[in-house]
Amino acid sequence: MITGERMGAVDENAAALGVARKQLMESSGNAIARVVREVADPGSRILIVAGRGNNGGDAFVAARFLDDYDTTTLLLGREDAIGTGIARENWVVLGEAGYDRREVTDSRALELPDADVVVDAMLGTGISGELREPAATAAREINAADATVVSVDVPSGFDADEGESADNGVEADHVVTFHDEKPGLAELSAELTVADIGIPAAAERVLGPGDLALARPDTREGRAFVIGGGPYTGAPALAAQAALRSGVELAFVAAPDTVAGEIQGYAEDLIVQPYDGDRLTPDRAEELVETAEGYDDVVVLGPGLGNAEETLEGARVFLESYTGPMVVDADALSIVPDVETEATLLCTPNRAELAEMGGPEVTDLREATDEIEAFADDLGHTVLAKGVDDVVSDGERTRVARVGVPGMAVGGTGDLLAGISAALLEHAEPFEAGAAAAYVNGRAGEVVASEQGDESGLGIYASDLLEEIPRVIRGEAGRVSGDD
Ligand SMILES: NC(=O)C1=CN([C@@H]2O[C@H](COP(=O)(O)OP(=O)(O)OC[C@H]3O[C@@H](n4cnc5c(N)ncnc54)[C@H](O)[C@@H]3O)[C@@H](O)[C@H]2O)[C@@H](O)CC1
């Protein structure tokens, strides 16, 4: 089962892996033609009614696979109104190669030629609202015609995510959908074919630019609240700066007053909020919950906190009473398995922390994806396990990041990941945010390594990555992971 939004992401990942959208369109058109052959007697009349998007483009391809029938292709609109380059190219081919193709430019004059089979390719997943003209008139005529109706991807007017049809939508006898079943299609009485169009499994499983698109911030928004520092000072500073570079408006660091000045000294862009003492304690944690809840912050709990008993007790107090979204990292992770929390957690353990939490003990996370999925399921929270290859799972879905360079084993890259994750949690659920953050962090490492002239990145600093994060998030440094 796949939603329209996720389908777009998988499609983008496939393109980054080298399977261009036009190739997928060719497979889709082929699949449509196969179903038409199943329902059409030899020599029968086939009418393709196409819209101006890629749904129509799929059907232009189908026309080429149906030359042995009496096939006519109608475009609802003019050639120059076709919305995408690949659909237009496939329309132009039909003209160049002498197929029977016609533009319908006046819906009042729309009269469908008689046909035995109608291919409904007016609207696919790009639909919004009731059908507008000329599609509305065409749908009425298709529904009134005495022909078998084969719909491309979805019946035109049908919202396959919600399972709802526009009042004036097409009534299909057959639906040929692509790659995977869509949530709403089961509601229909039409016969359903799910066609494999050659999207590589890695486009679903391995993180790519499509996964980033599902969590990409479109506005600068939100506040990150990093609770960290005490024995260490660099970690909270890196996490908070990474959150700022990933789109939050403000990044706060709540830290013991013994180290607050030092943390502020690293970066004037951070708002450091000192509290009394030299480490986090349960009393302080209670106050911090109030602050975080009051401002709807996304919290990062853990960077540089250390593992003093009092501090871990403070982390427990925080987790027990905070109810918002948060990233849990570093020493605070050890508390998560035995705490009841209403907070929405994204846990970011390294391999050692994962094992300590009760997860699998492995050197190669990629070989433990099933165990990590089962562990996330038991834990009841999303887990982003970081290693050479990162693995993210919410207990039902699991993806692998194959971006990054060996030099990212340097200290601090995990703190960046926590900060990026926090910023993306402003825009997406933990699974999508964690997946996108792993991709962004790895890509930033690749870009820095390449700029420094050493592809393995053996001399990079975690802080070198900060400046690259915005460009990676915007997608200007896009490259799918796993294409090597
Ligand atoms: N991975 C993918 O996403 C793939 C998608 N493919 C095809 O691409 C389709 C989606 O293509 P597009 O995004 O171009 O969108 P569509 O082809 O579904 O429709 C877009 C067009 O419909 C118009 N429109 C929107 N709402 C309307 C309404 N209520 N009344 C009348 N016109 C309306 C828009 O202005 C636009 O011109 C899929 O359904 C599928 O058939 C395939 O080529 C295979 C791969």
Ligand SMILES: [K+]
């Ligand atoms: K359709």
